[in-house]
Amino acid sequence: MTLRSAILFILLSNNILFGQDNTSLKEKKKLNTILSNENISIDGELNEAIWQKTEAATSFIMFEPDNGKPIAENKKSDVKIIYDNEAIYIGAMLYDDEPNKIMKEITQRDDDGSSDFFGVSLNGYNDGQQEFRFYVTAAGVQLDCNSNSQTGEDFSWDAIWESKTKITDKGWIVEMKIPYSALRFSKENIQIWGINFLRQIRRDRQLYTWTHIDNKKGTFEQQAGELYGIENIKTPTRLFFFPYASVYVSNDKKNGTKTELKGGLDIKYGINDAFTLDAILVPDFGQTALDNQILNLGPFEQQFNENRPFFTEGTDLFNKGDLFYSRRIGGKPSLRRGRLNQEKETNETIYEYPTKVNLLNALKISGRTKGGLGIGFLNAITEKTEATLLDTLSQTKRKVIIEPIANFSILTLDQRFNKNSSVSLVNTNVTRNGHFKDANVTALVWDLNTTKNTFNLSGDFKYSNVNEYKKLEDRKGYNTSLNFAETSGKIRFNVGAKYVSKKYDNNDLGINFQTNYSSIFGNINYRMLKPSENLNAFRLNGNVYTEYENITGKLQSFNLNTNYHFTTKKNNGFGVGFNSKPVNTYDFYSPGREERYVTIPKNYGIWAYYSSNYNKKLAIDINPYYTEYFEGNRMEYGISFGPRYRLNNKISFRLNYDFNKQNSDRGQVDYQGDDIIYAQRDVNSSTLGLSTKYALNNKMTINVNARYYWSYVQNDKFFSLQPNGELSDTNYTNSLNQDFNTWNIDCAYSWWIAPGSQLNMLYRNTSANGLSEIQYINKNVSHNFNSLFGDKLQHTFSISLRYFLDYNRVKNWI
Structure with missing residues (x-):
């Protein structure tokens, strides 16, 4: 079956089994808006005359906890919308008979904290699948995200918009200005958008929506109302510049003090009202959050979160099929240190080995046509990276390429239909210069739902082709899955199956462990x-x-x-x-050799958690767990403990402590010829984190985050792995105990000086201390903590200014 035939078969199957029947859908709520010729001031007053001429959205319905219950008269909500050629404007009067009880904790952006909030969901295509959501808390803090029925809300997406709130003796007022540049819609003279409004009354933990969202159904987006009245708008050119300048001052005992200046420019251009190009010309990710490193004893690499905004904002199209792990771009070099050791000359040692590859530039284009076809293209280029080898006899040095110039790209075509279903074609490609490895992966992904969102059929077929230098043939493999689920009602189910071939490999631009x-x-x-x-x-x-x-x-x-x-x-x-x-x-997997395996004994476990109401000044999260193995005294247990305290609306503290103990664990530790050596070992891990927030106002925050991690491994007995998967005694004598400590603290000041413009100041110090193959582990907490300081401590202070420039304003200045 050809790819084209497969897509046609899926579409026909959806029409037969999941066919659309518009008569079965309940009538949607409708709201009309009008054109404004007045200058609207975003001041939280709603005192312009046009607000009095506009239809109001009222009669909110509770979404949770008591789904379907009408809002009380003393908490009624009136929301109006007006528009012009630049933006739409939302004005909301949120009544509250006890305004002194309105919760309004001040937080950093995209964190509602313990606050009431109001939000609007907008869908320029009215296709029931993806919405742009804009929230503002009673403290004036902005939150924004894009949301779709497959992946939920993604708050890594940030838009540039304005808002103002004001608390009165009747409740609180919200005024918002959302430029068309923050939205996506087709080029039509008459626009009909999907719309919904959300209101949270935090003290009661109640969430209301304008249109009733029936929780017996499986999707939030399809139950939105409709916005009418936007006609013949002439949207301005969507061209934005984000120049930035940064200075970094670093200090450690080995390298002394270094100062580095950086500057660059990011560009966002609206190709039309539906498609946008984002380009990062000179990257600067020096102030992104640190990775939480651990002592990794397993056979698989540690997976890290993406902290670089370019690779987190608006990437929903690129995440189709789970082929994209953006940390591969600018990650570790292809030629790892172990391979380099094998290729160096007899008298050579590795003098310098860069641990990451620098990103040169990147761009992405994304959007959706009127017919529901989403198109996403991302491309990034990384620079050539070299290690330095030192000849210990002649003291000469030579460079060795460990990662050539490489091009990373991903293309997604995502066709939506029936307001709740989609079929996607995804391709990822990594091309490296010279004789280094190239890779290509293609996936067909489908997500099909019945008209009433009662059943879902989803799945994928992925094909990978990896071309490695010096190998006689390309490595080709595939990965396919199919899932069927009931998605409505009190009782729901899903069943599924998956097959992954031995040579399937998407790890050049994705991540896959098994x-x-x-x-x-x-x-x-x-x-x-x-x-x-x-x-x-x-x-x-x-x-x-x-x-x-x-x-x-x-x-x-x-x-x-x-x-x-x-x-x-x-x-x-x-x-x-x-x-x-x-x-x-x-x-x-843990033996690390072809066709070898180890037996894992049967086991059972129990876990529990308690999370108290965050509305209280003092709240606690606690999560104990325990697992018992049918193998000697092998067991695992631990606890997570997280108290948090809110002193007032500006100051809060949060403590996190995680402890894990593995007693008589079995793990692979070494090789002796053909022998695979396992150890019986005790593993202890502890993490202590402290976060403090001080909000000067809703534009300025100071955040302090500290983390101390300590893990050690003590081996008691060694075994040789037998061909039948069992472990037998061996005369292996190496110790191979391990002790790993790491510490970091970030103290950050953030000031949103204007919409889209931010000043950040960051002080960071970090340290790590790893010991392996040691006889004795010092289990004194104070000693291990203090060992991180002194010569090993690295200090960094940085200041970064990123400014937002709108072409439409810049041209007037010129």
């Missing part, structure tokens, strides 16, 4: 749709998962678990879960 397996899985759950006498919410889940190695058919995983979650009338959350692996399974 290959060569088949899995079958299922879930059934019950949820309470209306509050009961004692509970606001309740959910019960049951899950089963089985996984088989493709060649031998051995069971790699067999998990059974059930879990319960409920929220009390006082908005305290509780949960408990039971896990069971009732048979022995086989691990084909």
